[in-house]
Amino acid sequence: MLLGEINNKKEQVLEMLEQTLSEVYTKFKIHFYQEMFKKLNSRETSLTTVELFCVEIIHALKNPTVAEFANFINVSSPNAAYKVNSLIQKGYIEKVQSETDRREYHLHVTDKYYNYFNLSQKYVSTVVERAQEHFSAEQIEILDGILRDMSLELMHEVVIPPVEVN
Amino acid sequence: MLLGEINNKKEQVLEMLEQTLSEVYTKFKIHFYQEMFKKLNSRETSLTTVELFCVEIIHALKNPTVAEFANFINVSSPNAAYKVNSLIQKGYIEKVQSETDRREYHLHVTDKYYNYFNLSQKYVSTVVERAQEHFSAEQIEILDGILRDMSLELMHEVVIPPVEVN
Secondary structure, X not given: OOHHHHHHHHHHHHHHHHHHHHHHHHXXXXXXXXXXXXXXXXXXXXXXXXXXXXXXXXXHHOOOOHHHHHHHHXXXXXXXXXXXXXXXXXXXXXXXXXXXXXXXXXXEEOHHHHHHHOHHHHHHHHHHHHHHHHOOHHHHHHHHHHXXXXXXXXXXXXXXXOOOOX | XXXXXXXXXXXXXXXXXXXXXXXXXXXXXXXXXXXXXXXXXXXXXXXXXXXXXXXXXXHHHOOOOHHHHHHHHOOOHHHHHHHHHHHHHOOOEEEEEOOOOOOOXXXXXXXXXXXXXXXXXXXXXXXXXXXXHHOOHHHHHHHHXXXXXXXXXXXXXXXXXXXXXX
């Protein structure tokens, strides 16, 4: 193959990958929404979009302080405190005093959060279980390696602690 | 290796994959939230979580009728119509009369939707562009193949049209 043809081929494969990656991401997201619809009652519909984003970010940051959370979403401390209080009132998070520094408080998500929002994690588990039957051990290892590289090397805008699987 | 050891190894790799897949998924999600915070103003905070889910589902279903949308989220037609009207009022979707059957109306997302919610698609593009530099053509082809299989064979709960990349 000429160099031009090789580059052309690579571009086509990249376009396919963009499509495929979007599709897997979208399917995880839409499945989560479908499961949420089964669970939601009128009380939960009071959560605004911003509150949803906030509680998911607090979960991803693993017990941040209000200051750390404010810094991550790039808003002022009073603004962040306002969002935090509203989520505390609705029962999705709580403030826990630090055991090492009594002046410090950390934000923890509650069981109510896990009850409603951990559904997406469950579907990842389901798909991975099915992968065990469908793919060879070698394929799974290759997939894991490439995705790990993608997460660590190509997504540096998102600075969060390692994601925990329970 | 003994069979027990092989199975043990496979389980470890699967656990790793669950962790890695969760991590990539979470990073895409959290990046989307961070970008949203930059864009959101007080007007947009009026969107409830359920409305967010609805507009994303309508986008994924590609111009469904109200009945198709109601069926997908498994709610009654009047309930779906209520959610649809609220999203029309807020400017995220519009009803468009079908050209083939004048009695039929399809739901289309608006530019306002794309302006606010298409940020996650952009980050997928960014990561895939970086993948071009980071991975070999062969690695990209393998990744694409495995993810495609995952989407088509292992995620059958989520029945949506192919995801379009613009």
